Amino acid sequence: MSSFENILVGNGITKRFGGMTAVSNVSFDLRKGEILGLIGPNGAGKTTLFNCVSGFLKADEGTFTFEGKVINRFNPDKICHLGLGRTFQAAKNFPDMSMRENVRMGALFGQRDMTYAEAERLTDETIAFVGLEKYAGVAVPDMPLAMQKRIEVARALATKPKVIMLDEMMAGLNPAEVSEAMDLVRKVRDSGITVLMIEHVMKAIMSICDRIIVLHHGELIAEGPPQEIANNPHVIEVYLGGEV
């Protein structure tokens, strides 16, 4: 079905909300081990596309193939169990649980047949991996935004995904936090997890992505390595507004 190295393939994806077509006939492929950036102006349909992949919404047309398996009709929990993790644009943590509990829930439910002891081990390992150890005792709503987003990433990582989809992980962060987040994304990729990320922070997207795809009004208008995208006249026109 799909070629060996394409872990996730979207083929002719269309999603309509009433009369509005949010995503229109979009096809893309995600290659194993890469960081693929998904960019586009506000309202371009990026998050809708994410939601369709993760099963949160069902695409009206087209198919998603994950490791050779068509996953269109699956619910998010099943898609998570297959190995596709995601975060949300506005962090959706469990507010009354401690940071550690937040991550532990991901470890406990993310894979079938997970034992409590194994989940505990995985939790500690994941927290150390994303560097949240010192926040163990802090109530989640009191943590800085960057750390709240990091909990989301940690919870998704604790489900042991093969692909992680990050929805605007760097929005609202200060420059120091952005560069930490970039390091984390690279670290995730180096650990063998393929990354698909929506991002508006250009500096980040241009320096860490292997390839970029661009959406505009729900349509895929460009695809290629960062340098090519940055110099693509069409992209500059619709997305960067011709200022660069």
Next chain:
Amino acid sequence: MELVKKVFWETKAAKIQALAILAAFVFMMFIPSFSGAYPPLFLAWVMTYCTLSISWTFFSGKTGYISLATAAFYGLGMYLQAVIGREFPLGVTILLAALLAFGVGFGIGLITLRLRGIYFTIFTFGLALFLNRFFHWYEGVFTRTKGRFVKTFDNDMVFYAVLIVFIVTLVAILLMNKSRFGLSLTCIGQNEDSAQHIGVNTTLTKVLAFAISAAPAGAVGAAMISTVGYVDPDLAFRMLASFFPVLMAIFGGMFSTYGPIVGAVIFYVLQDYLLRTTNLYMVIFGTVMVVVVLVLPKGIFGLIDSMIAKKQRGYSGEVIGDV
């Protein structure tokens, strides 16, 4: 087994909890032998409200889906007792009532738990009203009666039956709270989207939990109506029975299993006292309720708990999950 050990054995608090429940159970078993005729009946009602309240809190307190269907399941239990109570021993009817409530709860859950927030609440509210009307219609058209007589059982026997239902419900809920199932319910209440995306089958979990929380209501309905001896649709499906568990849980504090019990005990004792001594029951009761909600948002148990927490940890505020 691992779970039983975790909840009732592993820590000092777990052992105290196990001992306390066991001691209370044994003590209660002996009450009818030295008390008069009234205390067992009084305690059976107290435990009935405790059961309704903790089982309501198990689903609604955790998930945030406020159910007003308690009266429906409670009433179905009563009617089942009225219809088949003569043919079976009390224990069997109670078990069947629990199964009936579970089945109806499961069906209703499948239809309604796609609804979120207030729509779910309105539907469950309508369910009890619908059953009330349905039984009126059925009795009016087919049996041409108003209500039915119910086989009565000895108060002591009903007391034992309700005691067992209550203890079983309590132990089951304590175990489920610490299980994967209970944790997934908490996740749903905290953020349903996130829960789904970390691999929780939210629909199945919600439907199952709703059905489980319905079962004890059916069981105590079947038991208690046999102390009354008569049932009709207005008695079985009265909306107050849906609101009481909610109020008791708020009153006692919803975040802990023991909160609703504390709430239900105080609530019932207060109600009993006020009804016997004054005409101002509703007025006084309403005032107390408003004061509790305003002053103690976490209920009476919440106040006790945060006082203990303050002493132990130097600050108040609790983190759910791994406590």
